[in-house]
Amino acid sequence: MNEIKINEDELKGFDEYRSENLVLLVGTNPLPNYVAYHLLSMPSSPTSHIFFVCTKTTDTIADNLINVLKIGHDKWTKIQVNESNGKDIYSKISDKLKGKQKIGLNYTGGTKTMAVHAYRAVEAVDPDSVFSYLDARRLELVIDKKDCLTKRVPINTSVKPKIKELFQLHGYSVNSNGHIFMPEMCKILGNNLYEDFSKWCKENLRANSPKMLNKPKLRNVILPVNPPFEDLVIFWDGCSTLGELANKWNKKVDDLAKWLEGKWLEDYTLLSFQQVSDECDIHDSILGAQFNNNKFELDVAILKGYELFVASCTTADKKGLVKQKLFEAYVRGQQLGGDEAKIGVVCFASETSSDASPEIILKEIEEEWYLENKFRVFGAEQIPELSLRLKEWLNSK
Incomplete structure (x- = not known):
């Protein structure tokens, strides 16, 4: 999944809707503009031009789009408008488009006021313009027709951004773990050993208290070898204590303790995604992503086309903690992937719980x-x- 390419064959299906002069309304979520650019622009045409209608607030986002899409300096124009002033929007767009033909307007982004008056301005300049928006729920491009009918064109996986591009669209640099750590051990932990191992971690890494043991005590923790942990012995590689294993694995002992206690679940989740990547059209993924100067984090995220799936991972089984993790993932997922983003949590909540089963947690979240x-x-x-x-x-769906 290292090399990611836009699906040129699928994109040919959008050729009849492309415009030499494409107008994009820039909102706080730049992903629809990224997608619309690939579906509706004509970058190979020497006369093609992109008009970014933005506000003072979204001017920087327009710059991010220009940089990520690598649009030539003579191929774009920013039109900064007052998002709540219809006259300002109409007049500025009209002035920039005066005399233009083969115009397209995608009004997915921006405010409702921007959409209404941009539509009026474009239609006044060229009544034959192509008007469109992205339907986030159905992942379709909707084309407005003159006869008041609409045409829906499935996007599927025609556009395949990289996850790092999603961060760049918001002006973020991102750090990530890069690769799955100890995948074979993760498989064993995930195969019905996770509950016993979680209990062992609580008893030995925390001594059944809320706080992790200090480093000297962690170093002296004896690694489990007796049933049901006999399948883990091969990974201890001759080590008998956590300190020895930390040295062997070239990790800090407290970081290793955190991984054993629950961070392994992130690796296991990405591994599980990768096992179905081909049949589910996953083309990019990221693990342990930290961004915005490490203030925010995503446990696991994958892309299927331009649809972002975010999975938060926790060994918690309490409803409050699981809901908190899900909410954090929702905020970050919406921020990066917009309305198309889907959010999940992998946790230890049990179906047998009377008040904190996965079904109950999901029902409460959807209602709240x-x-x-x-x-x-x-x-x-x-x-x-x-x-x-x-x-x-x-x-x-």
Whole structure:
């Protein structure tokens, strides 16, 4: 999944809707503009031009789009408008488009006021312009027709941004773990050993207290070798204590303790995504992404076309903690992937819990946040078959 290419064959299906002069309304989420550019622009035409209609607030986002899309300096124009002043929007767009033909307007971004008056301005200049917007729920490009009919064109995986491009569109640099750590051990932990191992971690790495042991005590923790942990012995590679293993694995002992206690679940989740990547059209992924000067973090994220799936991972089984992790993932996922983003949490919540089962948690979240078909809660019983459950999620509508 290292080399990511726009699907040129699928993009040919949008040729009849492309315009030499493409007008894009820039809102706080630049992803629709990124997608619209690839579907509707004519970059190979010597006379092609992109008009970014932005506000004082979104001017920087327009700059980010220009940089990420690598649009030549003579191929774009920014039109900064007052987003709540219809006259200002209409007049500025009209002035810039005067005398132009073959115009297209995609009005997915921006405010409603911007959309209404941009539409009026473009239509006044060229009544034969192509008007469109992206339907986030159905992942379709909707073309407005003169006869008041609309045409819907499925986008599918025609446009494939890189995850790092999503960060760049918001002006963020990103650091990530890069690769899955100890994948074979993750498989064993995920295959019905996770609950016993979690209990061992609480007893030995925290001594059943809320706080992790200090480093000297962590170094002296004896690694488990007796049943049910006999399958882990091969990974200890002759080490008998956590300190020895930390040295062997070239890790700080407290970082290793955190990984054993639960960070491994992030690696296991990405591994499960990768197991179904080909059949589910996953083309990019990221693990342990830290951005905005490390203030924010995403545990696991993957891209299917331009649809972002974010999975938060926690060994918690308490409803409050699971909901908190899901909310954090929702905020970051919406920020990067917009309305198209889907959010999940992989946790230890059990189906047998009377008040904190995955079903109960999901129901409460959808009711409290007034959002349906946006979330998934993968509980303890689903961890051994996580790749199958993720596949169902990836293919759901």
